[in-house]
Amino acid sequence: MFEFLVKRLATVVPTLLLVSMLIFGLQQLLPGDPAKILAGEEQDPTVVAYLRTKLHLDEPLPLRYAYWVGGVLRGDLGESIRTQQPVLDLIVQKLPVTVELALMAFVIALAIGIPSGIVAAVGRGTAWDVAANVFALWGLSTPNFWLGILMILLFSVQLGWLPASGYVSPFEDLGANLAAMIMPAFVLGNAIAAVLMRHTRSAMLQVLGADYVRTARAKGLSERTVVLKHALRNALTPIITLGALELGTLLSGAVLTEQVFTIPGFGKLIVDSVFNRDYSVVQGVVLVTATTYIVLNLLADLAQFLVNPRLRR
Amino acid sequence: MKLDVRSLWPVLLLALAPLGVSAQTLRIGLAEDPDVLDPSLARSFVGRIVFTALCDKLFDIDEKLAIQPQLATAYEWSADSKTLTLKLRQGVTFHDGEKFDAAAVKFNIERHKTLPGSNRRGELAPVASVDVVDAATVRLNLSAPFSPLLAQLADRAGMMVSPKAAQAAGDKFGAKPICSGPFKFVERVAQDRMVFERYAQYWNKEAIHFDKVVYTPIPDATVRLANLKSGQLDFIERVASSDMEKLQTDKKLKTSRITEIGYQGITINTGKSEQAQKNPLGRDARVREAFELSIDRQGLVQVVMDNEATVGNQWVAPSNAYYAKNVPVPKRDIARAKALLKEAGVPNPSFTLVTPTTSDAQRLALVVQAMTREAGFDVKIQAAEFATSLNMADKGEFEAYVLAWSGRADPDGNLFSFHGCKQPLNYAGYCDAETDKLLNQSRSLRDPAERRRVFEQITARVLKERPIVYLYHRNWLWAYNAKLGGVRNVPDGLLRVSGLKLAP
């Protein structure tokens, strides 16, 4: 097991390097001169020239990449060309926001997905199955930005129950924070709910057909106990693993959801930065995202490994 | 549980509120996230809105585009127009307590000119040196007469920051700006909000009725409006033209509109690169004239902007004092357009029109495509996101480009950079020695009547070549809480916080 861990850890650094190179390379391919974009309306040539030097834009690509890596190793992720804020500060400011959004979304996904999965499994083949499927799938079948706008129009403008946008730190005002986050979390969680539903359903179906369940039924245990105690437990075991794997989906979804609801999180930061060619911000954010994803995946793999002895071959 | 206790705080605060001074906060929704809050480095339109609360300027402009005193109370040109003497307001201090005086003005002008990366250099180029006459008088010495100077000093080039803070922070000043406006900087959460609180020692404190101002960027117009309607914001800028009609009937909100000092137009590559010669539109002025004649500007305004714009054919609106009446807005004339195309030997010219990905611009392109088809034009539309299109424009890799300009108070700001040879915003590549001469001449004259005569000549010359086909001047559309009073509609599209008051 130790050997497995070491082997997996050894892959983390090359993967991270690859990610950073991928994003760095991709950004350089993007047409457009960041110096010109940042020079704003007036496009003063002296300013453009100054920016090009400041951002090392005229130096060869590998050298610029080396500059960046050097900076990272020193803990300096550069600064946003647009607002001059250090990227690390931006990340520290915004990461908790997206994390909170992702966690809330996951909780909502559990609340939708697991019951749907149970109903679908128990009522397999019947109309209940279809209904539960549609219920969980509808979140996956609607573009999240679309759902977001509709919800804003209904809950904020028409009913006035929830704020249309903005973010308040939970430490400042928990009530306002939850009020502002509930709609985007719902929109995001909806999409993941389907995955959880599918998983719950298939895991439960697996168990419900198994011998020991037949035994439990034969022993006279109520259907309810059978379902909830045994089958559900089997389904719930890898939930955290699933969550780790779905993080990527959550972050992708957060990109647009944060745009629509004006939540100052990672997603919004990265989209704006790509369009503004704010290279350092994009690099920094993707690096942090990738690291989180890789670490979570590593933990998930570890958990799988511990649970499933067959993989130790 | 922790949950319950924490959520009681707002209740407690509310209970305490009546005991203290009622803290009135003005919440403003912006269409974009501003860039750096340093007047020398700032480069966006939306940043100027925030500056009205943070930084006072030497002068300001009013609804009629006339120069008004702000930090400078009086000005006097010398006879040869090469020296501008300013009398400064007394008793003004910066947010850090430092005195505002002539030395501060000298420092600021020099900072605008010399700070690496400063975007104000071009604006203050003719200012050769600044003399401190006494604590309340400062003299700007110009290398050549430059009439747009006052208008420049009524914008970012005239904004004054605290010398002490600027020297200490260097180019990081924008992270914690210290200015002399009615509100001082508290915090900025990127893409979320900028918070400012009332500066108690502001020289015009009677006009300030809020304790806090919060600016929130919300790029999506629908969501921005939703925020206003739900009461989360008190004021929003750039309302979508299609929303205006319904807003008229909403009793809780007020709207206002004013013609911008900028314009919406189509820039044509007439000489920026070889591509200009390869396409009939760029090659032949007759084809461009036919293009202009096949557009129904009024129809365009109606369909694209829901009539929230004024047709125009020059870089200033027809209502502007400097509009050249000798070149009026042409009426649509398909017959003449077809005749011109026949004469030019290209009955069906084809070209690509590049447009930004905003929905207004795309609509414009679609309507232009449909309208010009009647005269025989085959317009292909290519959408390009901002960064890419800027690149294309810069390299001259385009045939025609839908481009708008936010406008400057002095017509020179809408003219010089666009039509002067090799100027940074001259994407058309138009270059004419006589025009350059006239442009420089217009800068050196101070008398408005004289300047107008020169502008008329420039207009006639430039419009004959049509490097830019000016289409219309959009309305700045604002919507705000009906209880908000004191909103001044200045054509530069910037909301001024002085004088704003929220009725109970």
Place this chain on the structure above:
Amino acid sequence: MAAAIAASLAIAPAPHAGPWRRAWRRLRRRRGALAGLAVVVLFVALALFAPWIAPHDPIAASWSAIRKAPSAAHWFGTDEIGRDVLSRVIWGTRASLLAGVVSVSISLLLGVPIGLAAGFLGGWVDGVISRVTDAFLACPFLILAIALAAFLGPSLTNAMIAIGVSATPIFVRLTRAQVINVKVEDFIEAARAVGNPPLRIALRHVLPNITAPVMVQATLAIAAAVIAEASLSFLGLGQQPPAPSWGSMLNTAKNFIDNAPWMAVWPGLSIFLLVLSFNLLGDGLRDALDPRQR
């Protein structure tokens, strides 16, 4: 063909029908999947016969009929420059279906061979491919798609390429995992013992066995790709005017949601129905093809 596959699977074939036949029967029994299939077929028909079904020209603008509510002349109303929404929705089916199918085809064409190579060859080939795949997967999918689409330029084709390339790693990983599972099966050992060259084993023996989960993933991926196209259009990077696509129609419609809600309802509903159907179909296929289900 069923018999041939059954033979190569070396599983005792059922007395009457091969595994594909059985799967189809199981699929027929799942009502959700059937409904999904029916809707997909309907949309495909709409796309194919659009020129004959659509009542108006989808790009014909009309200044006098701007943002008109649904009426006899325009069943779904008109949009911001007077075009018929119903016709645009019908023609838009092409763009959305194309977006879904072409993107996933790209992912399959790239992902399956690479995954096959990684799983089958193992060793350092597997190592490199896995690291690169992991790197791609570590970037949020939409960010990759945005960056690619921005690089290639906004258009439907480029959006499809961007989505296809961004989704490739998923198929690489899936294929690789399936190949690794299948690789250790006895019949593969047998084939190797008999002396088949590796390429032959890969194509004739391994590939057919991994088709099922790949098919399922592909169906689900089509659903996700249609949504991705809509998302890219929201950011201005998808289908460009005047050609219709549901995503770009939604993008424009969101500005007029107060005064012309019909502009948004119909494309939104269409996306929802199509994507839901693909999802139901995909889920049904998974159940039907899963050998563990009885």
